Amino acid sequence: MSHGDGGYGGDYDGHDTGRTRGTAPGGHLTRTRLPEGDEDPYGPPRRGPGRTAKPSRNLITVVGVVVLLLAAIAFVNRGGQDDGGSSDADSGGTNAEAQPTAPTGTRPVTGENGTTGIASGFAKTQQGAQSAAANYAVALGSADMLNREQRHAIVPQVFTPTAAAPLQTRLDKAYSTNALEKIGLDANGKAPDGMTYISRTAPLGTKVSKYASTAATVEVWCTGVFGTAGEGSKNPVTNDWFTMTLKLRWTDNDWKAESFSQKSGPAPVNSDNTASTADEIAKAVEQYGGFTYAR
Template identity: 80%
Template sequence: MSLGGDDGYGGDYDGREAGPEGHLTRTRLPEGDGDPYGPARRPGRTGRPSRNLVTVVGVVVLLIAAIAFANRGGGKDNASGSTDTSGTNTESHPTAPTGRRPVEGKNTTTGIASGFAKSQQGAQSAAANYAVALGSADMFNRERRHRIVPQIFTSAAAGPLQTKLDKAYSAASLEKIGLDANGKAANGMTYVSRTAPLGTKIGKFAGTTATVEVWCTGVFGTAGEGSKNPVTNDWFTLTLKLRWVNNDWKAEGYSQKDGPAPVNSDRTASTADEIAKAVEQYGGFTYAR
């Protein structure tokens, strides 16, 4: 699903500015110890708890402590209590959440997060959430799109972009993908357009300006029996040029390129009904770097 570039969906920023390499967000699994395929331990003495039981209890206690720490929230970046505003701190426990609380507010009309921190981490969080909004099905409806764009873009960029997007999402263009002029699918059909960021990377950061790349996957198409535009997945990188305006990050332009994409698995595709129900029943997230 193209959001930018030469097809007329994107802004005038080509996203080719060079900068220091960043790091993609990732979750590390805790490393185990011991040989899982080794011989079983002998049971403990009668009347005393076994070592396995002691180990299990210890793991449970650690998990409870980790959950309590995570729910405590606050502005601490890691277990040591330091505060890293650059978003590059990697000294943390494998399963512990890191970084500042991503956002303090959310627009009640569009549901788009707002109030991001004036830091590299805040810029990356903003870019990730803006990527989700730009790749949503709401962009195919003119009224909802006209509420989304001013929430994401600077006032100088929003007007010209609205005009460009109105032309791109014309009735003729929507008809080609099975939607009416209001971006609605035919009766019995569900149009799916959902983006999920996998990671972010800072290209440039200069205090009040930032260039952020967001690596995304998503599902796009029309779910329903006899659909001529079935739901498929896509992989792409969205580049947003951000500026600090009125105590928040706003976009001045964006572009898109394909990939990086993994090898497709041989997993059996779900039915159109299953896809439609999943989109209706599973809500989205506020994303943070």
């Protein structure tokens, strides 16, 4: 997942890709860069219980999408250990105020994996760790994680070699055929004909809670849309707000995750926007590509 940093956009080849800049709440400068090409490098994410105005929809989401994700995270974090990184007091990583997303002169990332489309080559800095965490949060929350073949390509790209193998086994158990059937998907994570399963995460911000030269713990505040779009769907698409925490390790000249966990919120008050039709939601996911995120 970072399902990345709110206002962080990454340009990885030095070209101007149409960056937009603005002022985020609190007066912080933000910037967003569009990825090159029209292909969507990230699938949609899936997260905790969706927040909606109607209790009935919220209940459906809890019973469906959330149950599967929470089960996966439980498997992932079983027996997890602290990364041993130094505290922010040692590294200056804990500030009462969020760090603005301002130009540093350091390229945030050098490339991306051709198979998964996940960014790689992050700088060995706090900024680089935050960029990695945001992009990994998006990947971990994508619909691709529900497909065994795609998941087996994503996990080695996101996690250290030591963590990837045992994690694959636990995720295969968490995303079992039986678990997928409970949210209306087949063994390959696909929705029935005429429906579209949607899971996409959008990171809003990152915070370094621990940092050392070779280890970091980064929290990624995210929102996202999750569910199945289509007539008669028992798991309608809803939105959610959550925070994903990733423990990272500097491995093979890049930041890789050792573990991740998730908790609900912080969440704003729901607006009174009229919900779009299932067809509109499905088309939006198909027509609007995802971002690569960078601090």
